Amino acid sequence: MLFNSFTFLFFLPVTFVLYWHLFRHSLRCQNLFVIAASYVFYGWWDWRFLLLIVFTSLCSYGTGLLIESSSQRGNMYNAKLWTGINVAANLLVLGIFKYFNFFTDSLQALFVGIGMKIDMPTLKIILPVGISFYTFQALSYTIDVFRRKLPATRDIPAFFAYICFFPQLVAGPIERATNLLPQFQKSRTFVYAHAVDGLRQMLWGLFKKLVVADNCAVVVNGVWESYPDQSGLALWIAAFLFTFQIYCDFSGYSDIAIGCARLFGINLHRNFNVPYFSRNIQEFWRRWHLSLMTWFRDYVYIPLGGSRGGRWLTVRNIFIVFLLSGLWHGADWTFVLWGLYHGLLLSLLLLTGYKMKDKGVVAEDRWLPSLKDVGRMAFTFMLVLIGWMIFRADNVSQLTDIVKKLFPSEGFLNFYGSGLRADVFVFIAFMLVVEWLQRNKEHPLQFPSVSLFRFRLVRVGIYYFLIAFIWMAYSSSQEFIYFQF
């Protein structure tokens, strides 16, 4: 079930009304209802996906209890063993569904490369939507129980609701058990201001997805599908548009998820913090897909030693994290290359001795950034854009073909037949201006209570304007990019 579908338009109010009216008197019933609604939401794609998420939930729930009981008895070996088993089981499931064919194809290519012909088995499996997200969410629970950051829960409905909560089930944010699970273990109260703010955030998310991302997608897909016939300039412009497509698609989904969760009294963590206003690549990774990057930081980078073992160990750890991050995104060498590319950028930054001074947002107390900040943001944006080009390529062969066309040559400036449209740039500019002006806020529709914005009519007028903008600019429905991860 997509957020931008009529089915969801009916599903959400029905779920909302039942949640707050029929089931509010019993926390257990309310959580069971969340599970039922979430399974309907998820099973709408394919009911068979439910078997996997139930397995993951049961496995993590049971293992959590075993880990805790072993720890309480002082048997740390068993506690580690159960944690290891749970991690292995979850990663095995992920590996089979997501990576099996990738690894067998790669092995086969390797054998062919050295002159050996071997037939490797392949599996004809559908990749369950959101498997990478809820698997990581489940893993965070068992690891945190092992680390004694939170007690293992015996509340099955709360735990299952934590794993399958529909707003963030298929494309994040990847929530930590320490944040989300306690919210299912206590009663929720409806707060008018939070619900309205949630709707505002959903509206902004829909705007980014339907207006910016989907319109960019039409152009990008057209250029990429016919890349042999496209000029270098057209490919650069398509890469530029893809940079905004992926941002608006993914952050739009996160906004809708976070806003939707607030309707149910649940607070999810922010997942994007205006990443394209970053002044360097390190800052970019502290603003992009926060839930995934903090997950890797806490469960991979820090356990490997983080930055405590000297420069070269830090570089090694960075490369491991970004290699895994690339692989997490998809089963193809282009994702691995993308991860390694960012690992290289961060490592180079580290080796220059750079230390990030400004932790706040750029031009925090000013209207406009300084020229120096503009230069830094533009340079960082360019580096990220090159990374997205690698990310967008269907395979390494297409990537090398595209890279060859990116350098000035005959016909470089020709973009006839590319389908490029001027209105897409207007949408991007509008989105950027709004996000710039509201860069200090959780989302841009959190208006200050000063000047014109203190009048309800003005605020409502802005909401109607955005809805009209969505209606007028909506091109054609495109799937959320991150569903494939």
Next chain:
Amino acid sequence: MKRFYVAILLFVFPILVLMGGTEWYVRSLPNIYKDKYDWMEHHAEEVETLVLGNSFTAHGVKPASLPGISYNLAIEGRTYAYDHFLFFHWIGKCANLKLVILPVSYDGFYRTSVGEIGEKMQELYDRIYMDSPFHVYDMSYNIESLYYKPLQKKIRDYLCGESINWDDDGWVALPLSRKTPNWNADYINRASARKSTYRTYGNAADNFQYVSEIAHYCLNHSIQMVLVSTPYTKEYNQYLDERQISYTRHLVDKLQNQFGAKYYDYREDVRFHDDDFFDQSHLSEVGAEKLTKILMEDIQKNYR
């Protein structure tokens, strides 16, 4: 909570009213789908020749050049699934039907039967105005006012007096005056051919089934079924995939052998020149008249 519900209702009410009003207005505007449906409702029993299909026949076959009472029911973007639906929807009323003309285009057998991205508006119009059985419960195919750009174009054409561009017999002429300067450019031909070339033919079985059922009915009711491949430019033809053409030919041969359908292939016909084309794969009004005359001569030759 009550305050929240009231706020939502007050906010949503003007949107619903506006949408409802717009929907009512836009459905009252003239459109080719409604017009063709109404024509068939009133004249189906008179029709002797029925032209089905997509843009190739909608523009390429001129009913006025066909013998007897002929009607062009074809519309741009139609797939065989819709041709099948339309044929069986009206065949019970078509007591005088003698000839059915269906196109065989380069990609006709391979397109998704229903729900292809890019053909959404056509399927929506078929749902609303032709009462098609597809997407009955999908609201996004039942509310025209959701889509601003087509809506804007429809209202603008109506206000400028350009909303009716089809003849009383259903034919949609493509005048040479509207032809673009680079209509047959290499890059356009290449891109168009690539877009219409399929790597796998998974949809062919379904599409073949749709056409077979029409052919089977025609065979059992002494209705002649004619399959026609309309002309393409020489420059466009060179970019088409031989494998796809060959497989199409194989399917058509099966239809001819099993159901006695007659196939007329004008795709590479040298009698068609630049002025006969509107673009690389569609005929202009001049070319349509020419094709229809040639087609009728060939049909009559085969009958002798």
